[in-house]
Amino acid sequence: MLPLLSTLIFLPLLGGLITFFSGVNARKTALAVALVELALSLWVLLAHFVPTAGMQLVEDYWWVESLGISYKIGLDGISMALVLLTTVLVPLIILSAFGRDVKSPSLYFGLILLMQSALIGVFASLDGFLFYLFWELALIPIYLICLNWGGENRTRITLKFFIYTLFGSLLMLVAFIWMRAQTANQSFDIDQFYALKLSSDAQSWIFWALFLAFAIKMPVFPFHSWQPDTYTDAPTQGTMLLSGIMLKMGIYGVIRWMLPVLPIGVDTWGLLAASLAVAGIVYASLIAWVQKDFKRLIAYSSIAHVGMIAAAVFTLSTQGLLGSVVQMLSHGVNVVGLFLVADILLHRTGTRDLGQLGGIRSVAPAFATTFIIILLGAVALPLTNGFIGEFMLLSGIFRYNITLASLAGLSVIFGAVYMLRAYRIIMLGEQQSSSATFADLVWNEKAVLYTLVVLIFLFGVYPDPLIRLVGPSVEHLQEVITNAGAATLR
Numbered sequence: 001m002l003p004l005l006s007t008l009i010f011l012p013l014l015g016g017l018i019t020f021f022s023g024v025n026a027r028k029t030a031l032a033v034a035l036v037e038l039a040l041s042l043w044v045l046l047a048h049f050v051p052t053a054g055m056q057l058v059e060d061y062w063w064v065e066s067l068g069i070s071y072k073i074g075l076d077g078i079s080m081a082l083v084l085l086t087t088v089l090v091p092l093i094i095l096s097a098f099g100r101d102v103k104s105p106s107l108y109f110g111l112i113l114l115m116q117s118a119l120i121g122v123f124a125s126l127d128g129f130l131f132y133l134f135w136e137l138a139l140i141p142i143y144l145i146c147l148n149w150g151g152e153n154r155t156r157i158t159l160k161f162f163i164y165t166l167f168g169s170l171l172m173l174v175a176f177i178w179m180r181a182q183t184a185n186q187s188f189d190i191d192q193f194y195a196l197k198l199s200s201d202a203q204s205w206i207f208w209a210l211f212l213a214f215a216i217k218m219p220v221f222p223f224h225s226w227q228p229d230t231y232t233d234a235p236t237q238g239t240m241l242l243s244g245i246m247l248k249m250g251i252y253g254v255i256r257w258m259l260p261v262l263p264i265g266v267d268t269w270g271l272l273a274a275s276l277a278v279a280g281i282v283y284a285s286l287i288a289w290v291q292k293d294f295k296r297l298i299a300y301s302s303i304a305h306v307g308m309i310a311a312a313v314f315t316l317s318t319q320g321l322l323g324s325v326v327q328m329l330s331h332g333v334n335v336v337g338l339f340l341v342a343d344i345l346l347h348r349t350g351t352r353d354l355g356q357l358g359g360i361r362s363v364a365p366a367f368a369t370t371f372i373i374i375l376l377g378a379v380a381l382p383l384t385n386g387f388i389g390e391f392m393l394l395s396g397i398f399r400y401n402i403t404l405a406s407l408a409g410l411s412v413i414f415g416a417v418y419m420l421r422a423y424r425i426i427m428l429g430e431q432q433s434s435s436a437t438f439a440d441l442v443w444n445e446k447a448v449l450y451t452l453v454v455l456i457f458l459f460g461v462y463p464d465p466l467i468r469l470v471g472p473s474v475e476h477l478q479e480v481i482t483n484a485g486a487a488t489l490r
Contacts, residue, residue, distance in 0.1 A: 004044055005057045005073050008083070009121050011037055012090075016113030022106050027098060030109035034091035037116070041087040044075075051077055051469045053476030055126065063130075068180055068187035073124040077473035078325055081466065082123045082252060085332050086245050090116045092451060093240045096340050098444040100236075100347070108149060108237075115141035115241060122249050128176040128188035131257065132169070135249065139165055142241060151233040157226075158233075164216050164226045172213035172253075175206045179261070193261050194480060200264045207265030210258050211273060217250030218306050220273075221280025231299035236343040239295070243302050244336040248328045251306070254313050255321065260480045270314040271401065277314070278397075278404045280307035285414040294352045295342040297422060298335065301378070304415060305331050308408055312393040316481060320396025322474045326466060327389030330377070330459065334386060337374035337452040341367075344445060345426070348438050354422060359431025364440040368427050370449040375423055377456040379416040384460040 015033030022029040049056055055074035063071045075083065094112060102108050118141070121134030139162070146158045176188060183192040198206070216223045231239050259266055281304045288300035309327050312320035344367065346352050361368035373384075380386035390412065398405035441449065459466055 003059050004040075004048060005059055005075065005124055008037070008040055008044060009073070009117055009124060011040065011117075012113040012120070013117040016110040016117065019110035019113055020106050024105075026106040026109045027094070030113055031091060031094045033113055034087075034094050034116070038087045038091055041084055045080065045084065049075065049080055051472055053472045058126070060126075063127075067129075068183075068185065068189075069129045070127050070187070070189060071130060072126040072189060073121075073130070074126050075124060076476070077470045078252070078255065078477070079123040081325055081329060081470050082248055083120055085248070085329050086116060086119050086123070088455075089240070089244050089332060089336055092336065092448045093237050093244070095444050096240070096343070096448050097237050099442060102149070104148070108145065111141040111145050112237060112241065115145075115246075119245055119249070123252060126190045128180065128190065128193060128257070130188070131253075132173050132176060135172070135253075136169055138246060138249065139169070142238060142246060145238040145241075146230065146234045149235040149238065153229070153233055157229045161226045161230045164223070168213035168216035168223075171209040175209040175213075179206065190257075193257070196261065198262070198264075200268065203262045203265030204268060207258070207262050207269050210253070210262070211269075214250040214253040214258070215273075215276075215310075217253070218247050218310055219250070219303065220277050220307060220310050221283055221303070222276070224280060224284075224303050227303060228296055228299040231302070232293065232296045236339060239339050240336045243299075243339065244332040247302075247306060248332065251309055251313060251324065251328055254310070255324070255477065259313070259316065260477060263481050266314065266316065266481075270316070274311040274314040274397075274401070274404060277307040277310035278407050280304070281311070281408055281411040285411040285418070289414065289418045291418075292354050294345060294354060294357075294422060294426070295339065296352075297354075297418065298338045298342060301338075301415060301419065302331070302335055304411055305335075305378075308390070308393050308397075308411075311404060311408060312396045315396045315400035316478070317396040317399055318474060318478060319392045320400065321477065322467065322471060323389050323392025323396055325470045325474065326463065327386070327393055329466065330385040330389045333452055333455050334374055334378040337370075337449060337456075338378060340445070340448060341371050341374065344441075349435055354425045356432055357426045357435060358429030359427075360435045360438050361427040362431065363435065363438045366441045366446070367438075370441070370453055371427065372423060373453050373456060374449070375419050377460070379419050380412065382460075383457070385456045385458075385463075387460060388463045 019026050019030045055076050058074035060072040063069045118134050118138035125131035125134055143162050179193055180188050182196055219227050284300045284303035288297050291297040309324045312324045377384040377386045380390040
């Protein structure tokens, strides 16, 4: 019998290699592989995964024993949720490209599947070096996608994105190598990292090395400057991958590889890190307010949402951590929908400039309806998926620091204002010449947007299955952090 988790990781890799040689059938091949991967992940969840605290489906083999590197993978509720996010969104991302003219489709869709393989590897890795390897492998496909299919400024912008993320990755590798040297058996095993009793000084410098690596990926202010340009210039499917899934790698890295390993470092520097995240919320919200390009507006809105998640992570509260995981999933669903909306606007009208759009609701009612539902999910209206996560986030931040919570709460209001204002201009404003012949949704756009709408309402009305999946792992993580902190102080 094939090991389930390894199959889940490497099936998209095999599918990507097949897609490279699929020619005109590349879209269909990639979609078929992504749907099989989705079915496999659901089977793993329903038939082989029990929502308890511990790691499951663990595979542990020596890879390079002399260097302490093992092939160790496994899933708990947190990583299972992010694997599901990946396997749900990737087929939707591929489907969104149907009907679009894409040069070299076999390479384009093959790279998307390769990235899916690396992303699942990141969320499943329980060895530091293996985590780093998948982390770097995820960078290569998205770099090539942005470089080859991006806008006119793609070379400069993609190089900036690559340098930023590579710098962060090197800091992470240095920190992992140093921590390996401190373990009892010279191993990168995550359990060995958790067992470390590092001095407060050591925890401080490792905290900043890892924080910079993860903050660049999220991104958190002031390490965000690559994101708006990259999101705006990248092809739509690349932007969906970056915003919907890839940025979650940074948040997940903090949860899995920072908090339990560096409890004293987090206690010492967590407030500063949370303050930077909240500063990013305020900054991004104000910048989004004045954006004319709708796609760029979404990019800054994403910075604000991720800042809220990052701030809640450093509260170390149950509500903050649980809300962070829930909101990662909600944000992934909502932001993919918003970027598809931006792509539809550009495809139909030739522009994303708010000043050149207006009156689309009267000629495209289905598009207008799905757009407003996704937007309301993004602004966390009650009974949508964004509400429960944002409520828990703000609750966790409030208990941690009331000033930070107040600033974050104000930015939630700002977000609702600029997003609803954009909708009013695009859909309800005076009809422009560019939108007079605007065609309503076609079959693949309906399939993607209607699926996202169902997810928005499903987890908005009934979030309990998601909370039961993630909750035990969050509680266990808190116990690990508490015990690690107590052991270090003894």
